[in-house]
Amino acid sequence: MGRFDRFLNCHCSRCRKATGTAHSCEVIVKASAFRWFRGETSVARFDLPQAKSFATAVCKRCGSPMPHIARSGREAIIHAGAFDNPLGATPDRHVHWGSRADWYCHGEGLAVEE
Numbered sequence: 001m002g003r004f005d006r007f008l009n010c011h012c013s014r015c016r017k018a019t020g021t022a023h024s025c026e027v028i029v030k031a032s033a034f035r036w037f038r039g040e041t042s043v044a045r046f047d048l049p050q051a052k053s054f055a056t057a058v059c060k061r062c063g064s065p066m067p068h069i070a071r072s073g074r075e076a077i078i079h080a081g082a083f084d085n086p087l088g089a090t091p092d093r094h095v096h097w098g099s100r101a102d103w104y105c106h107g108e109g110l111a112v113e114e
Contacts, residue, residue, distance in 0.1 A: 008091055012096035018056045022104040026079055034076035
């Protein structure tokens, strides 16, 4: 897939609640391929105790979602909306599709407002 190991839309209920949207949109890279340039000390992380792997991270200054290393230590999870520049890629899969919101739609045919 190029720069990313995976690029996905996660429809699980935890991601919906964490983002306040129909799904999270995340790029996944090997943890060894991720590094902070600055701002790491401004990150607050929350690991959901009853979940095997769910975690969230936010900026303590502005509340924006931030990247984090998965609990396994193998992957870094980065919200696609956090990138400043075009990604040159699109999501390659939906995960937890069976638990998607009943109101979710792909957007085809919706009115567009600028």
